[in-house]
Amino acid sequence: MNRYYKSEELGFLLLIIELHKEQNKLLFLLDPWKTGLKDYDYFDYPINELKGKLGLDKLVITEIDNNQAIHILRQNYAISINLDITIDKSLKNILTKLKVFDYEYTGELYTCFNCEEGQLNDNQIKEIVKIAKEDLQNNLINTDKETQYYFICSKCESEVQK
Numbered sequence: 001m002n003r004y005y006k007s008e009e010l011g012f013l014l015l016i017i018e019l020h021k022e023q024n025k026l027l028f029l030l031d032p033w034k035t036g037l038k039d040y041d042y043f044d045y046p047i048n049e050l051k052g053k054l055g056l057d058k059l060v061i062t063e064i065d066n067n068q069a070i071h072i073l074r075q076n077y078a079i080s081i082n083l084d085i086t087i088d089k090s091l092k093n094i095l096t097k098l099k100v101f102d103y104e105y106t107g108e109l110y111t112c113f114n115c116e117e118g119q120l121n122d123n124q125i126k127e128i129v130k131i132a133k134e135d136l137q138n139n140l141i142n143t144d145k146e147t148q149y150y151f152i153c154s155k156c157e158s159e160v161q162k
């Protein structure tokens, strides 16, 4: 069985897959708050060495189950496709092997940035898509001029107001 891990920082998400019976681990760089699938790579050293190599000593990496991991990949793929981002063939092959395309993604495109589960309303999602498209068009993705935003669900919103 593969083992799955995810790390979170505001602004990006790393999904790591320890492939069953393989030396290499798969690393996905994701942006579930804007453009979805960003990059992927393989590495062959222990996961705890990754933080040092990335210069992110404080990064928290937790193990997640297969369903959570595939859900994350499905969601990020859906985000990228929605923005007309081209997914290269080798990445598509990897996702196919991971069974990402076995079911169509029917979840929300973007979820609450705070609790990660709460639903955003249609206007919030439209706003994110609009900004993401503008940033893509203006080549701002992965630059320090990338538009920053933070959208939270109504439940988190009411807790902020307490």
Ligand SMILES: [Zn+2]
Pocket: 112, 113, 114, 115, 116, 117, 118, 152, 153, 154, 155, 156, 157
């Ligand atoms: Zn929330």
